[in-house]
Amino acid sequence: MKRIVKSLVLATALTTAITGFSQAEEPKTGGTLVTVLGTNPRNLNSAVQSGIVTGFPGAQLFASPLRYDSDWTPQPYLAETWEVSDDGLSVTLNLVKNAKFHDGTPITSEDVAFSVEVIKANHPFKAMFAPVETVETPDAHTAILKLSKPHPALLLAMSGQLMSIIPKHIYGDGEITDVKAHPRNNENVVGSGPFKLTEFKNGEHVILERFDDFFMEGRPYLDKVVMRIITDPAARAIAYENGELHMGAFESLPRIVNRLKKVDSLTVTADGYGAIGPISWLAMNTAKGPLTDVRVRKAIAYAVDKDFIHKALMQGTASDSTSGIHPDSPFYAEQEGYALDLEKSAALLDEAGFPVKDGSRMSLTIDFGWPGVKAEVEYVKAALKKVNIDVEVRASADFPTWAKKMGSGDFDMSWDTVFNWGDPVIGVHRTYDSTNILKGVWSNTQSYSNARVDELMAMAGVEADPAKRTALYAEFQAIIADELPVYHVNTVPYHTIYQTDKVGNPPVGIWGTSTPIDMTYLK
């Protein structure tokens, strides 16, 4: 099975496909896009720092081998063509010939090999390139990734902010693990992407300007991108409304999203976050106390009314989540779920051996790691009271305090939000893999262990045929939904907001703003 994608064939389809809607008007060049970051990025080098705050500037400063359209189809970017061998054990990237770094040096296969090495050594998502053993560089524009096993997740891992190509002659001057603290991660950045860094002022802004020698003809359209750092969501909302900000992404406060939806000049959309894949759930510790019994976990699911959370707490801004995979992912298989049923819940608790004594069946604790989800947690407490479960809400002083509790399994229930990060291998497996139990926050903190689930993940991880992979993940999702190490509640209602008559081609593909905005323009 040889798959060769020719960029020429795709070039025409690309413009319409990537944006997800056809362009009625010609993009204009020039202008300064004023956009926003909700937190201060600690690092602009996306090869060593993950996270959506670094992703936005990172994907502008650094190009990746591939990019994705809104239908989850890989498109050429720094690699004009690519090829997966029949046995799935080698992936050949044919790089664009005229590509240059921001200092004018040509981008070669050496840089690709170096970048993979840096990402393997510093990036937190080990699963992305773990099977990559070596990167061969037969010539300056060919890089061959040699794998220890087939690794279909590699394609998504070569897009968005996940595989930033960084120059070896700049970042290769010390130990490979030192790159994460390299002084040029935040200033004098030499990147490969459509925009170069003008200024990063901590707490104030990141300013980028057009890289004139960018390898894609005529791109980017914008002359300048100003990313202001505004941490207060209410202040950001006012800035969208009065026109100070042209565009922003990852806005998730239901109250603010709904208010901005009513503003005529703004477009507010939840499209474009499929690969980020943020899901909120109720985590249940399967290794401690009453929750070791799956019937108790089910009873809790039946007692917690997701509909209430969707309507009252999320105010209709979030979509339902029924499995560990984001609903926008091609691997998503919708599960039946647990509609509110207090009688069933009580019956399950009786059956599990927790009868009502003095008005209470059991006492559990619930944790949360950030103040934004306090309402959900308080609701769970109130909801479980109806089936005579006493819940103590344990607030954590800050994130590390909560992270420690989760990482050491010191909890009964906790509200949590975890991102898919593209392929399930990268962001989904970590929650259910029995070899990843209690390895820090956002690992398998629920201590869930099921041999079949492990086996399904192992098989899906190396399965090249998309249809077979989908089937494996369907079975996986069904088991998870049945055994409930976590009760999936809703997707995080991330929204992209932009001035309708100013911004053309906003980034609403699959990666949110963790994608190059070389096709975004000002009307």
Added chain:
Amino acid sequence: MRVFYAVILLLAVLVLNFSMMHLAPGDVADTISQSMGGADEEILDQIRADYGLDQPFLVQLGRYIGNVLRFDLGYSFFYNKPVTELILQRLPATLLLVFVAQILALFIGVILGVISARKPNGIASHFVTMLALFGYSAPVFWTGILLLIAFSLKIQIFPVAGMRDITISGGFWVHFVDVVRHLVLPVITLGSIFLALYSRLSRATMMEVLGSDYVRTAKAKGLSEREVVYKHALKNSLSPVITLAGLQFSAVISGAVLVEAVFSWPGLGTLAFQSIIARDTPTILGILFFSALVVIVGNLLTDLALRLVDPRMRGKG
């Protein structure tokens, strides 16, 4: 001797804070992993080793104090930058905000206080009392958001956030006007609390002074009301207000945290807030150190000001 005590005190504060930060579960490696969307133990251990966080507590403490004694505030784990550089970059914005707010509040507060003290039962007096009550009891972030809605959204005359507009270009005056426009709302928000304090205090002391013997003597001497109030009484009623203003310097810095957060003001307050959230110990301690310096300088200025208005203070050491 005073300087020696100050240094000892400063060191004690640093040791205490270092220890307290250390007592809390978790560390900066956890917040780095949060900002990265999760990281396994291997990466976390590597980060801890890189920053020396895997060393025993006393070694870390000793190392830190040693560095401070050599005037090196260390390296921010979270921002990958020297702490001194990080703070110096932010300090001017906070000083600008705090000084403008403080001076305006002091000036207007005293004027309002004097006006209301002259006619304690007049309409102006009631107005000042109301204003003071409101300014003192309204939470800053609420005042801030309200001002934003009023003057950035409904009547769009002031910008929402930040200290300057990066998209404008021009000479010094263009940028000066730009910064002033950005400064107005944060200054009103921060100043309102202190305005309340100063107007109430100066009202009270002024009323006390106006009832004293020498004022009666001055009046008996045939001086005009205006001259009595502004030449004789005001100067004497100022000392408590100045003392309070000096004491408020520290409070102004802490008050600035909230105001800076609401207006995305790129100052020390925002940095302090973010570093605490991020458990970035060197940065937090560095900010404490600088705040202490600001307070010491503030106290010094207060002493000087007091000597200026009160001749009796001049003889004292």
